[in-house]
Amino acid sequence: xxxxxxxxxxxxxxxxxxxxxxxxxxxxxxxxxxxxxxxxxxxxxxxxxxxxxxxxxxxxxxxxxxxxxxxxxxxxxxxxxxxxxxxxxxxxxxxxxxxxxxxxxxxxxxxxxxxxxxxxxxxxxxxxxxxxxxxxxxxxxxxxxxxxxxxxxxxxxxxxxxxxxxxxxxxxxxxxxxxxxxxxxxxxxxxxxxxxxxxxxxxxxxxxxxxxxxxxxxxxxxxxxxxxxxxxxxxxxxxxxxxxxxxxxxxxxxxxxxxxxxxxxxxxxxxxxxxxxxxxxxxxxxxxxxxxxxxxxxxxxxxxxxxxxxxxxxxxxxxxxxxxxxxxxxxxxxxxxxxxxxxxxxxxxxxxxxxxxxxxxxxxxxxxxxxxxxxxxxxxxxxxxxxxxxxxxxxxxxxxxxxxxx
Numbered sequence: 001x002x003x004x005x006x007x008x009x010x011x012x013x014x015x016x017x018x019x020x021x022x023x024x025x026x027x028x029x030x031x032x033x034x035x036x037x038x039x040x041x042x043x044x045x046x047x048x049x050x051x052x053x054x055x056x057x058x059x060x061x062x063x064x065x066x067x068x069x070x071x072x073x074x075x076x077x078x079x080x081x082x083x084x085x086x087x088x089x090x091x092x093x094x095x096x097x098x099x100x101x102x103x104x105x106x107x108x109x110x111x112x113x114x115x116x117x118x119x120x121x122x123x124x125x126x127x128x129x130x131x132x133x134x135x136x137x138x139x140x141x142x143x144x145x146x147x148x149x150x151x152x153x154x155x156x157x158x159x160x161x162x163x164x165x166x167x168x169x170x171x172x173x174x175x176x177x178x179x180x181x182x183x184x185x186x187x188x189x190x191x192x193x194x195x196x197x198x199x200x201x202x203x204x205x206x207x208x209x210x211x212x213x214x215x216x217x218x219x220x221x222x223x224x225x226x227x228x229x230x231x232x233x234x235x236x237x238x239x240x241x242x243x244x245x246x247x248x249x250x251x252x253x254x255x256x257x258x259x260x261x262x263x264x265x266x267x268x269x270x271x272x273x274x275x276x277x278x279x280x281x282x283x284x285x286x287x288x289x290x291x292x293x294x295x296x297x298x299x300x301x302x303x304x305x306x307x308x309x310x311x312x313x314x315x316x317x318x319x320x321x322x323x324x325x326x327x328x329x330x331x332x333x334x335x336x337x338x339x340x341x342x343x344x345x346x347x348x349x350x351x352x353x354x355x356x357x358x359x360x361x362x363x364x365x366x367x368x369x370x371x372x373x374x375x376x377x378x379x380x381x382x383x384x385x386x387x388x389x390x391x392x393x394x395x396x397x398x399x400x401x402x403x404x405x406x
Contacts, residue, residue, distance in 0.1 A: 039258045041279035049214045049236035054275050059262050064160050068169075069123070070137050070145035074116050075170035082114040083194050083247070084173040086162040089119045089181040090150050091129050094136065096181050099328045101140065103335035104185045113191045116170070119143050119181070120162055122150035144169075152224060153267040155243075163257035166250060174198060175206070176253045179245040182320040182327045184304075184334045188342045189315035194247060197285070204252045204282035207316075208241035209291045211274075225268060232266060239284060240274025244294060245316050255280055293318035304334045310341050 044055040075081060085105070089097060097119055101107075105117040119142055124130055137143040146161045148154055159178060166176045175194055179185075197206040214236030220226045248256070259276045266272040277284070292314050293300030300317045303309070317334050319327040 038262070039255055039280065041259065041262075042281045048238065048278065049234045050238050050275055050278055051233040053233075054264055054266075055279060057262055057264050062261055062263055062265050064157070064164060064257075064261065066146045066148050066157070066161060068144055068161075068165065069147050070121070070134065070143050071169065072118060072137075072141050072144060073169075074118060074142060075172060078114060078116065078172060080114060081116055081170065081173040082191060083116075083175045083177055084166055084170050085115060085117045085177045085179060085185075086166065087117060087119045087179055087181050088155065088158055088162075088243075090121060091124055091133055093181050094132075095328050096331075097136075099331050100181065101142075103331060104187050104338075109187060113187060115187065115191065116173070117142060118165075118170075120158055120165070121145040122148050122154055122158055124150050156265060156267055156269040156272045159243075159269045159273065160257055160260050163253040163260075167254045167257065171250070173250055175247055175249055177207070177245065177247045178243070180243065180318075180320075182318070182331075183245055184317040184319065184331045184338075185245075186315040186338050188338070193290075193315065198249070202249075203285040204277065204280075205241055205246055205248055205284040207245070207247040207287045207290060208284045209244065209246075209288050209294060210284050210286035211237070211240055211242065211270075212286075213237070213239045227266075227268070237271050238274045238278045240270050240277070241284060242291075242294065243270030243273075244318050245291075246273075252282065255282075287313075289313040291316045291318065293321050293323075300330065300334065304337055309337075 038059060041055060044050070044052065048055070075084070087097075087100070087105075100117070107117075110117060121133060121143060123145065124133070133143065133145065137145075144161075144165055146158070148157050148161075162176070162178055166173060170176075175198065194206070197203075217232060217235050217237060218226050219228070221228075256273060256276045259279055260272075263272075263276060263279065266275065276282075288295070290313050292303035300319060300322055303312070303314045304317060306312065317331075319330045319334075323330045
C-alpha cells in the first residue's frame with residue numbers, strides 16, 4: 001500500500017513527535033534553567049588553529065553591556081515555541097523585511113507551526129532612521145533593537161545579542177535559528193526537520209552549512225572580511241557554520257553567549273561562533289544539501305524550480321550571491337513556487353489511493369476522500385506519546401521508591 005502524506009499532515013505528525021521528545025528531555029530542560037553564566041572551556045587541543053588569546057582569556061574580558069531599547073512580547077503569546085527565527089537586519093533592507101513578512105515569515109503561516117520571527121537591529125547613527133525603525137516597530141511589533149551602533153564590524157555583537165534575547169525574552173523556544181534577511185525558507189520542510197533533530201543526543205548545530213577546519217584567513221584590507229595579524233594571529237580558522245543560516249537549541253545558544261563573555265571579540269560573527277563552539281567542544285551537523293545559492297551548491301532558482309524539489313533536501317535559498325540587486329524579486333518568485341509545490345502535494349493527500357487485492361486475486365481501486373490515512377497516523381502517534389509518558393512517569397516513581405528504601 002502506498003500513501004502520500006501532505007505538508008499539513010507532516011506538520012501535525014511532527015508536533016506529536018515533539019511532544020514525545022519534550023517528555024523524554026524534561027530533565028535536560030530543568031538543567032537548562034539553571035545554566036551558569038560562567039562555563040569552563042575544554043582544554044585547547046595542540047593542533048587547534050585558534051590563537052591562544054581567544055582560548056585563555058580571563059572572565060568578563062568581553063562583556064555585553066547593551067540594553068534592548070525596542071522589544072517585542074511575541075514569544076509570550078505561545079506556550080511552547082518550536083523555533084525562534086532571529087533575522088539579522090538593518091534599516092535599508094525595509095523592502096526585504098516586507099517581503100519576508102508576506103512570505104515565509106508571515107504570522108498566519110508560522111502561528112500554525114509554533115514558529116516566531118523577530119528582526120534584530122542595532123542603533124543607527126541617524127535620528128531620522130531611528131524614528132523610521134520606531135514606526136516600523138509600532139506597525140509590526142516584531143523588532144528587537146539593542147543600543148550599540150549599527151555597523152558591519154558589530155555583527156558579532158548583534159548575534160550575541162540574539163542569544164541573550166532568546167534566553168531572556170523567549171525562554172519557551174526550543175530552538176533558535178540565526179539568519180540573514182536575504183534568504184528564503186521552505187517552512188513546510190524546515191519545521192519537521194527541526195523537530196526530527198530535537199532532543200537528547202543530537203548535534204549542537206543541527207542545521208549548518210559547514211566550513212570545516214582549516215579555511216585560510218584573508219589578510220587583504222581591500223575586502224571587508226580581511227583580518228590583521230593583531231586581530232587573528234593564526235592563518236586558519238576552526239570549523240564554523242556559514243552565518244547565512246544555522247540552528248541551535250536554546251541551551252546551546254545560552255552556552256555560546258556565556259562563553260562569549262570570556263572570549264575576546266572578533267567581528268566575523270560566523271567565525272567567532274565557531275571559536276566559541278570549539279571552546280565548548282560542540283558538534284556540527286553539516287547540512288549543506290539543505291542550502292541552495294551558496295558556495296559550490298547549484299543555482300538557487302535551478303534547485304527550487306526542479307521537478308523533484310519536493311523530494312529533495314533543499315529548504316534554504318540564499319538570494320544575494322547569484323541575484324544581487326534582485327533579492328526581493330527572487331524571494332517572491334521562489335516562495336510562490338514553494339507554495340505551489342506544497343499545495344499540489346496536499347491535493348494528492350486529499351485523494352489517497354489504496355490498492356488492495358480481492359479474495360479472487362483481482363485488484364480494485366478505492367479512493368479515501370472522507371477518512372485520510374493521517375487520522376490513523378495521528379492516532380498511532382498519540383498512543384505512542386501516551387505510552388512514553390506512562391513509561392517515564394513509572395520510571396521516576398520507581399526511582400523515588402528506591403531512594404526511600406535506601
